[in-house]
Amino acid sequence: MRRFSTLASVVIGAAVWVAGPQAQAAEGHASASISNGKAIFTQGKGDVPACNSCHGEGGMGNDAMGTPRLAGQISQFIVKPLEDFANDRRQDTTMFVMNTNAKGLSPQDRRDVAAYASTLGPHGTLPGASDLSNLADLKAGGTELGVGYQGKAIVNYGIPERGVPACRSCHDYNGRGVDPIYPMIGGQKFVYLINQLNHWRDGSRANDPMAQMQKVAKSLTDSEIRDIATFLSHASPLTIGNSRTPERHGFMTFDTGSTTVGD
Numbered sequence: 001m002r003r004f005s006t007l008a009s010v011v012i013g014a015a016v017w018v019a020g021p022q023a024q025a026a027e028g029h030a031s032a033s034i035s036n037g038k039a040i041f042t043q044g045k046g047d048v049p050a051c052n053s054c055h056g057e058g059g060m061g062n063d064a065m066g067t068p069r070l071a072g073q074i075s076q077f078i079v080k081p082l083e084d085f086a087n088d089r090r091q092d093t094t095m096f097v098m099n100t101n102a103k104g105l106s107p108q109d110r111r112d113v114a115a116y117a118s119t120l121g122p123h124g125t126l127p128g129a130s131d132l133s134n135l136a137d138l139k140a141g142g143t144e145l146g147v148g149y150q151g152k153a154i155v156n157y158g159i160p161e162r163g164v165p166a167c168r169s170c171h172d173y174n175g176r177g178v179d180p181i182y183p184m185i186g187g188q189k190f191v192y193l194i195n196q197l198n199h200w201r202d203g204s205r206a207n208d209p210m211a212q213m214q215k216v217a218k219s220l221t222d223s224e225i226r227d228i229a230t231f232l233s234h235a236s237p238l239t240i241g242n243s244r245t246p247e248r249h250g251f252m253t254f255d256t257g258s259t260t261v262g263d
């Protein structure tokens with residue numbers, strides 16, 4: 001019962017930020033112009049620079065700049081951060097550019113560029129090694145890495161004795177994401193993952209519905225954050241022996257097991 005009521009409140013929480021003028025776009029890409037989105041992504045618009053100048057040609061993100069992968073991200077989860085940056089609900093404390101960039105685009109532009117970026121890159125497969133974080137390079141450059149299998153355990157099972165829920169209970173298998181609320185975090189850039197978990201933990205990022213991520217991150221140690229990022233940055237969305245992913249799971253496919261979701 002508890003699990004059900006938590007899910008129900010998640011849905012309600014989501015409805016709050018999906019409602020409004022964006023509601024229609026949240027239904028799909030019907031009202032988005034991919035060609036306008038592509039123009040913004042590759043050429044910029046007005047004072048807003050081309051997105052690919054920081055997020056990479058293919059939108060796969062860049063560890064040196066601390067930019068996230070946008071390619072293949074759930075479209076609504078590119079719109080939502082852009083709306084949050086535009087309305088100062090979230091601050092970019094990495095390069096201090098995203099608030100200005102998002103404000104420089106109209107709501108329609110933001111939907112268009114999100115729709116375009118979500119079409120980029122591999123869908124439902126693990127990107128090639130050159131598109132994923134180069135952990136060996138990061139280590140050589142002095143970045144401390146974690147232990148992948150320990151991160152995997154947290155993603156799958158959480159840390160029950162400290163009330164940390166399994167990441168998988170919301171973000172699905174290996175963090176492949178659940179449309180439209182739970183972003184894809186598997187195959188995301190290492191540096192970005194570390195930054196965001198730190199930001200949730202210290203409260204400098206607080207745009208998550210019902211503080212779900214702040215609660216999760218609060219109990220994580222630095223080394224656990226490194227373990228998680230080490231695993232997730234190379235986590236495949238494919239289950240073993242299965243060459244196809246179910247397209248963007250709905251709520252009913254959740255495998256929360258006995259995990260306690262939320263607080």
Ligand code: HEC
Binds near residue numbers: 052067094098
């Ligand atoms: C000058 C570099 C730069 C440019 C240009 C840029 N970004 Fe970003 N973007 C960043 C950085 C850095 C972050 C990470 C912010 C943080 O750490 O919170 C980011 C974060 C984001 C996020 C949040 C993703 C998530 O998973 O929450 C979105 C969405 C985004 N950018 C979209 C865009 C779009 C669309 C454009 C083009 C209109 C663009 N960015 C142009 C640097 C840039």
Ligand code: HEC
Binds near residue numbers: 208228
């Ligand atoms: C109760 C559900 C829930 C659980 C459990 C959960 N998350 Fe999240 N997570 C969310 C939501 C919702 C968001 C989107 C927040 C927003 O709207 O910006 C999110 C966002 C994130 C982001 C930012 C993604 C981006 O593109 O900016 C990261 C990283 C993340 N989660 C990692 C984790 C990790 C690691 C765990 C397990 C230790 C975890 N999450 C467990 C609900 C959850």
